[in-house]
Amino acid sequence: MQLFPCPFCGPRDETEFHYGGDAGNARPDGADVPIERWANYLHMRGNPKGVAREVWVHMNCSEFFVMERDTVTHEVLSSTALDGGHAQ
Amino acid sequence: MTTRYSALSLLKEGLAGQTGWKPAWRSPEPKPTYDAIVIGGGGHGLATAYYLAKNHGITRVAVLEKGWIGGGNTGRNTTVVRSNYYYPESVALYGLAHRLYEGLSKDLNYNVMLSQRGMVNLCHSVGEMEIGARTVNAMQINGIDAELFSPEDVRRVAPIYNFSPNARFPVFGGIWQGRAGTARHDAVAWGYARGASRLGVDIIQNCEITDFIIEGGRCRGVRTTRGDIRAERIGMAVAGHSSVLAAKAGFRLPINSYALQACVSEPVKPILDTVVLSPGVGVYVSQSDKGEMVIGGALDRVPSYGQRGNLPTLEGVVAGTLEMFPIFGQLKLMRQWAGIVDVVPDSSPIIGESPLPGLFLNCGWGTGGFKAIPAGGTLLANLLATGRHNDISRPFDLDRFATGRLIDEAAGSGIAH
Numbered sequence: 020m021q022l023f024p025c026p027f028c029g030p031r032d033e034t035e036f037h038y039g040g041d042a043g044n045a046r047p048d049g050a051d052v053p054i055e056r057w058a059n060y061l062h063m064r065g066n067p068k069g070v071a072r073e074v075w076v077h078m079n080c081s082e083f084f085v086m087e088r089d090t091v092t093h094e095v096l097s098s099t100a101l102d103g104g105h106a107q
Numbered sequence: 108m109t110t111r112y113s114a115l116s117l118l119k120e121g122l123a124g125q126t127g128w129k130p131a132w133r134s135p136e137p138k139p140t141y142d143a144i145v146i147g148g149g150g151h152g153l154a155t156a157y158y159l160a161k162n163h164g165i166t167r168v169a170v171l172e173k174g175w176i177g178g179g180n181t182g183r184n185t186t187v188v189r190s191n192y193y194y195p196e197s198v199a200l201y202g203l204a205h206r207l208y209e210g211l212s213k214d215l216n217y218n219v220m221l222s223q224r225g226m227v228n229l230c231h232s233v234g235e236m237e238i239g240a241r242t243v244n245a246m247q248i249n250g251i252d253a254e255l256f257s258p259e260d261v262r263r264v265a266p267i268y269n270f271s272p273n274a275r276f277p278v279f280g281g282i283w284q285g286r287a288g289t290a291r292h293d294a295v296a297w298g299y300a301r302g303a304s305r306l307g308v309d310i311i312q313n314c315e316i317t318d319f320i321i322e323g324g325r326c327r328g329v330r331t332t333r334g335d336i337r338a339e340r341i342g343m344a345v346a347g348h349s350s351v352l353a354a355k356a357g358f359r360l361p362i363n364s365y366a367l368q369a370c371v372s373e374p375v376k377p378i379l380d381t382v383v384l385s386p387g388v389g390v391y392v393s394q395s396d397k398g399e400m401v402i403g404g405a406l407d408r409v410p411s412y413g414q415r416g417n418l419p420t421l422e423g424v425v426a427g428t429l430e431m432f433p434i435f436g437q438l439k440l441m442r443q444w445a446g447i448v449d450v451v452p453d454s455s456p457i458i459g460e461s462p463l464p465g466l467f468l469n470c471g472w473g474t475g476g477f478k479a480i481p482a483g484g485t486l487l488a489n490l491l492a493t494g495r496h497n498d499i500s501r502p503f504d505l506d507r508f509a510t511g512r513l514i515d516e517a518a519g520s521g522i523a524h
Contacts, residue, residue: 063361
């Protein structure tokens with residue numbers, strides 16, 4: 020069982036967390052967003068092998084945060100609170 | 108000089124002290140150019156090469172494999188073959204795979220040990236039975252064999268299931284596909300490899316792609332740990348590592364890679380002669396020809412390239428297995444492992460030309476690639492040979508993520524990936 024660090028609650032069991040997607044995947048803004056840009060935002064993913072910056076939610080306290088993780092070793096490199104819903 | 112496994116050759120080799128066996132496929136040095144390159148020596152890649160040679164007469168083909176053939180997900184799955192999908196597009200695709208599997212041992216002259224022992228997807232409530240009836244109707248309308256099972260029918264095919272009155276997930280019935288079953292996964296890889304090699308395909312192992320050769324906006328070849336290799340058409344069938352190669356080619360895919368675990372028990376005498384899936388616990392079980400219980404479950408919940416698997420998922424799978432079959436409580440688990448699968452938002456594969464012209468995709472099979480190997484190979488071979496889709500592959504093009512014509516099998520057939 021792996022422990023993930025919630026920036027608010029400290030180290031907690033991995034089963035309390037839910038993966039939320041790539042960090043920095045900004046929603047397109049405005050009326051003239053081309054279809055490809057929407058598809059890119061909705062579906063295309065970096066999915067890196069190695070260091071990844073991801074949004075996670077700690078379901079117990081409902082806070083979203085950014086976790087840097089190695090997707091091969093599963094080592095957690097950092098865990099950062101979101102500022103007003105945006106990755107810092 | 109024996110490469111075939113007839114009764115006569117077994118006898119001959121037995122008398123000769125097993126000294127005449129030859130490798131089933133050649134291992135040549137890579138040539139500088141080919142007509143087509145297939146990246147990935149798993150089932151899909153080897154099948155692609157085989158059908159390029161057999162269906163299209165293109166034999167100057169190289170299969171490039173980073174490790175050894177069949178060593179990725181082809182060697183890590185739970186060997187189930189089935190086609191119980193909902194949408195017509197999926198039925199055309201998996202139905203093709205299923206039909207080709209039924210003739211594969213004869214086609215390859217290599218026994219892939221297809222055992223059509225049937226599979227039952229259980230229904231645990233009145234609501235699930237209604238959805239089950241809808242699925243059975245859809246399958247029958249699409250020309251796939253399916254039957255709605257009563258609790259008595261389930262008891263007949265899986266008498267050791269937990270039918271106790273206080274079972275957590277009682278049986279209200281099930282969706283039965285009699286043509287479903289299992290096949291020997293290694294034999295599928297080896298059979299395609301031998302067949303392709305005999306037709307002239309070069310199978311090159313320990314050959315990792317380090318980069319793509321891109322000239323004039325087209326993919327013209329690959330840089331590998333064994334030198335540059337050029338071809339005008341290149342296909343990739345690398346499952347969970349598709350995003351890694353896509354990044355080298357300069358584009359992204361709608362894929363997240365996850366570990367999918369499986370485990371087997373110690374071998375016991377025959378007790379379960381079908382495949383049983385319980386959506387309630389998210390676990391399915393079959394018994395291998397060696398007698399092991401082969402157990403599979405849901406994806407790990409943490410995106411991963413580590414071929415190990417996390418403990419919470421394994422714990423849930425084992426607990427679910429015991430809820431289904433309390434009789435297995437004393438079985439010892441013998442092995443546990445994981446493969447990295449490429450999960451797509453609509454749980455359907457991606458087949459078609461990539462954003463880099465000349466490079467073609469066969470990926471996104473998620474947790475269900477093994478059953479689709481013959482179709483994935485046929486369709487990628489067709490794309491590489493003609494440069495165009497056929498009616499079966501067209502709906503699975505990457506463009507569906509921009510047009511919105513998704514084929515959502517997680518909603519359609521309730522698959523878990």
